Amino acid sequence: MSEVLSVKDLKKNYGRFEALKGISFEVKDKEIFALIGPNGAGKTTTLRLIATILQPTSGIVKVAGLDIKEDAEKVREAISYLPEEAGVYKNLTGEYYLRFMAALFSGDKKEQAAYLETARAIANLGERLGNKIGTYSKGMTRKLLLARALMTKPKLAILDEPTSGLDVINALEIRNTIREFARTGTSVLLSSHNMLEIEYLSDRVAIIDKGTIHDIGTSDELKAKYDSANLEEVFAEVAR
Amino acid sequence: MRKFFVLVRKEIRELLTPQTIIPLFFTVLLFLFMGQVIGAEGEKMSARQSISVLDLDVTPASEAIPTVLEQANLKVELYHDASVDAVIETTKKARGTVVLVLPEGFEKDLAASKLPQIEAYNILSGFSFARLQAGVTGVALASINESLSNKVLSSVAPGTDPQILKNPIKVKEHVIVGDKMAVTSLAEVTGFVMAQTTFIPIILFIVIILAATMIATAIATEKENKTLETLLSAPVRRTTLVLAKMFAAGMFALVAAVVYLFSFRYYMESVTGGALTGAGGAAMSQAIRELGLVLNPAGYTLLGVSLFFSILCALVIAVTLGAFAEDVKSVQALITPLMIMILIPYVLAMFLDINTVSPVLRYVVLAIPFSHSFLAAPNLFFGDYRAVLYGIAYEIAFFAVFLYIAGRLFSSDKILTMKLRIKKRPVLK
Structure with missing residues (x-):
């Protein structure tokens, strides 16, 4: 499998604080790659750097062969980013929001229509798409945002805590959608605190803490390596 | 774009x-x-205002005053043989605001070149109309003064326009820009x-x-x-x-x-x-x-x-x-x-x-x-x-x-x- 994302010795400082101390990993085509770690480990900083909304202090990050510093605008065409607890424009309708985002990604009407069709299928909100987003429940909003993130069928979807705060049914629907999209060609880089979710979704996992990646492997490889029954125990072992 | x-x-x-x-x-x-x-208030202000006049002198000189006031676009309510208090009360009831009292001896004092004292009573019922009321009193007193001074000047210098005596110069003002x-x-x-x-x-x-x-x-x-x-x-x-x-x-x-x-x-x-x-x-x-x-x-x-x-x-x-x-x-x-x-x-x-x-x-x-x-x-x-x-x-x-x-x-x-x-x-x- 070819690489969609390549991260080499990535460092990020906020003033004197070293948020990332030189991390390296890659995400392959159609792969779901997860970053797990405690709060403040550097997960969101990593995702924001790859999403081109933060500037790296040093290191090389390439998305589909494009450097995030030199080709930031082209990188943005190849990715989509779903921030943790991402907000919405409460005064816009779901339909208008999707149209607006589709128009930012393509000037071609047919392509925009295809994006919208995909988004409607993912969001599965029916008539409610015509209502203002401010009237949506948390689950509906998250599904709308996931639909927005995946509708362009990006080469790399960067999802920060995609099911955070959702009930079991909504979380399950979102996980299924992510898996389905990975199968059809979108690579996924996600972060989560939910180890069960990671185990269910991810092809490979990186354990990150205090700005350093401690280990990378499949769930089974990591469980075997640390002689643990599940990823939670692996995580606790590595973090110790 | x-x-x-x-x-x-x-x-x-x-x-x-x-x-x-x-x-x-x-x-x-x-x-x-x-x-x-x-705008409505402005119309009220520009409408003809009324004024009460109590003539206690009842002489040709005092009887000329209401005419002077009418010429100044004021509507005059004229009273004789009444007390000041009674006229004030009547004016209040009629929602009037100003009472002028022409005292006894008004004409005699004028003839003797003494300054007859006209009393003006301003009935204040609210501050929003205070300016309007002051305007009425001012107009009334100015027009009386104007009329009387014209008469005095005409008697002192017959054949001469009193306006020339009061304002002996004419001004033609120019503004220059560049x-x-x-x-x-x-x-x-x-x-x-x-x-x-x-x-x-x-x-x-x-x-x-x-x-x-x-x-x-x-x-x-x-x-x-x-x-x-x-x-x-x-x-x-x-x-x-x-x-x-x-x-x-x-x-x-x-x-x-x-x-x-x-x-x-x-x-x-x-x-x-x-x-x-x-x-x-x-x-x-x-x-x-x-x-x-x-x-x-x-x-x-x-x-x-x-x-x-x-x-x-x-x-x-x-x-x-x-x-x-x-x-x-x-x-x-x-x-x-x-x-x-x-x-x-x-x-x-x-x-x-x-x-x-x-x-x-x-x-x-x-x-x-x-x-x-x-x-x-x-x-x-x-x-x-x-x-x-x-x-x-x-x-x-x-x-x-x-x-x-x-x-x-x-x-x-x-x-x-x-x-x-x-x-x-x-x-x-």
Whole structure:
């Protein structure tokens, strides 16, 4: 499998604080790659750097062969980013929001229509798409945002805590959608605190803490390596 | 450009909410209502006012007074053989406001060149009409004095017009502007020009404050709602994001300004009773044209360009300040420096001539880009096009520098990491 994302010795400082101390990993085509770690480990900083909304202090990050510093605008065409607890424009309708985002990604009407069709299928909100987003429940909003993130069928979807705060049914629907999209060609880089979710979704996992990646492997490889029954125990072992 | 308009449409759609439209609508209604009320009051003031006169002398001299008052457009209620208190009571009941008492011996005192004392009673029932009431008393007493002095002067110098004795000189006042001259009074010229240009600083002030608040709030809301991160990761140039927000806020502010302008003009016309557009206005316009104190198309264009860049300067400063905001609550505090920057030239332009103040103060004022818009109209009236062009050049340079700063800010981490939280200091116990 070819690489969609390549991260080499990535460092990020906020003033004197070293948020990332030189991390390296890659995400392959159609792969779901997860970053797990405690709060403040550097997960969101990593995702924001790859999403081109933060500037790296040093290191090389390439998305589909494009450097995030030199080709930031082209990188943005190849990715989509779903921030943790991402907000919405409460005064816009779901339909208008999707149209607006589709128009930012393509000037071609047919392509925009295809994006919208995909988004409607993912969001599965029916008539409610015509209502203002401010009237949506948390689950509906998250599904709308996931639909927005995946509708362009990006080469790399960067999802920060995609099911955070959702009930079991909504979380399950979102996980299924992510898996389905990975199968059809979108690579996924996600972060989560939910180890069960990671185990269910991810092809490979990186354990990150205090700005350093401690280990990378499949769930089974990591469980075997640390002689643990599940990823939670692996995580606790590595973090110790 | 396509993405720019996509973003502008979204910004405008977000701005068009009941929260933004209702205050605009309410302000217009308020101006219209105030215009109606004040206009009605104005009509009352210009209507014939009534005055009660108690004649205790009943002589030809005292009996001539009501006629004098009628000639002064006052409606006279005449009383004889009544007490002062009774007349006051009757006047009160009739909602009258002024009672004049012509004392016994009025004619005798006049003949003896003694000063007869007329008593004036002002019945105060509220302060809103106090000015109107004072006007009635003033008119009544002035017209009595005028009539009596004319009689005295006619008896002292028969055959001579009393007006010549009272005002032995005639004044023909000229106003010179540059190499042009017109026969008119300076007070009238300045009053007319001020009335014609008053709306410029007011509207500019409203537009700038409104647009700046809107754009800073829009950015703070994007940060607070965490929609900015999504937008920053979309394939759009950061300067396009900034410009689209500025354009949308500017357009909305401009529409609001036009609406305010029309309602404000309606209000002003109601207050002045159409003096600006009436016959007096037409006569003044002639003098103003002779003096060249009118804006030609080039002048209007330059004024428009200056106002346009002033608004752009305010927007770009607001974008930069908005980037510091962590949430919507902090916006008001953040745009305070901008408001002060606008207030300084606004207030100074009203009370001082910027060209004659101390050099330090002048340069401080001229460093504020909005000053050039406030000064543009007077400079154009006096044909100082060079000053206006320099002002526009300065505004453009200021805008370019701040646009670069805003673009850099939105392209860097700072747009997400830079925060200014307005906290209350803990109270020490």
